[in-house]
Amino acid sequence: MTKEEVIHLAKLARIELSNTELENFTKEMSAILTYVSSIKEMVGDEVISAPTVGDRFNVFRPDVVTNEPDSTTKEILSEMPQTEGRYLVVKKILQSE
């Protein structure tokens, strides 16, 4: 793992890194990746049917409203960093040329 790779990952993960963090993470992540790479020797290339997490599949429930309207709206709105009335304020996404 190189510094450039860590910078790229940080960009993908939307985390700004300090120089010290960059130094440390590059070193530590290399060690961890070397360790977890032992996984490659544990399995061949043969395809094994997709492993599953639990033993339940296709669990459905009726698509109905379960909450009273507005029952938690106030609480959720009050957690937002910036609001305008009942709207969440965010930065502009599309930049004008």
Place this chain on the structure above:
Amino acid sequence: MFTIKSLREQFLAKKTTPLQVVEEALAKIKKEDGEIHAFLDVYEDAKELAKQATADYDEGRGSDLPLLGIPLAIKNNILIKGRRATGASKILENYIATYDATVISRLKKAGAIFIGATNMDEFAMGGSTENSAFGVTKNPLDTKRVPGGSSGGSAGAVAMGVVPAAIGTDTGGSIRQPASFCGLVGFKPTYGAVSRYGLMAMGSSLDQAGPLTNCVADAELIHNVIAGVDTMDATTITSDTYPEPKIKEAYTFGVPKNFLTEGLDEDVKKAFFAHIELLKTLGHTVVDVDLPLFEKGLAAYYIVVQAEISSNLARYDGMRYGLSMPGTDLISVYQKTRATGFGPEVKRRILLGTYVLSSGYYDAYYGKAQQVRGMMRKELKEIFKIVDFILTPTAPTPAFKIGEQEDPLAMYKQDIFTVPVNLTGVPALTFPMGKVIRDSVSLPVGVQYIASHGCDSQLFAIGKKVYDDQL
């Protein structure tokens, strides 16, 4: 011994009241938690609920609710409506939960009283509580040492004697390892036995909530309250997902001998072999088993968990809730918020997860790890045809000193015995198997019993016989 069972008996016999017990708990926190720091928040208004519970006992309404008036501590990654839910992270420092987790609503319905939120490693990532953004929790048995983690605050709260039980979460050992370090019983249920609705997601395919207690019977009691199908979590299992386990007089235990090598403390090993002898004396059979994949689970775990972390923690972006740092454009708001809000271990794991999921590496890491996971399940299935339980130490060492484990990889290796359980989704119980002496302090070490999917009740049955009955 401070147990739910004994409190219940005293409440029903009018020897003490919920109000008295809750007041004592709050007083104990005031007196001792400045040093230990098991709690992030203390709920002084618990007294009001305790008054109500006291009145309920007085008027004979106590017998129907299994936890009426019982004080509990809750790990701070479990949402309680109207309370701060921080996940021990700066990014959620001022976040107030807008709903109850299913675990919480079920405990409330059973009459439990929450007296506080407990400290943890940030977003449950760690094995020592040192990764909390709000400072480490000290082990009440030796304050120079960690209580384990990530549910270290929950373990500390029970070990201090503030509460008879606390709720933790376990993604790779986060209930069991602190239980081992603090001399407690800890239980990680079968994946899907307990709803994850309202738990801050870390590794969604691994996370389960469970109890830390002083005896197996209490762990069973709490588990039975919080477990069960939940429409809010489609992975919850039903009573017929797995066959009903057989409760027997004598069981067969499998010991993966080859697994008891790397990094295992000599004294822990001695205590473990003494436990094997105890099981034989009690009439059980102990055989050697070979679990080559199970033994290598750690590598697979630290790929799968980082991948799930990087996906799950994408939600903390400074937009809808939590910390939000100003920036010139949208992306800089994200970047600055996450840079300021997350601690080093969380960042490290998100980056690693991003790496193993990125194009070109996905098949080599995540794909392989998922394959190994499937193979591990198969391997276990075969072994459980021969044995009822697999037996390992819970952690390779007793509680280590605060600041002693600086290398992240060395810290990950603490989880060697616990992570295969989460990867395969089976249940596991830990309880103290003995003590080891360090710096002339006697420290507890735990043993882990692993059972097949859905055999949670079998673990409680054997645990009560081997542990509770000897107390």
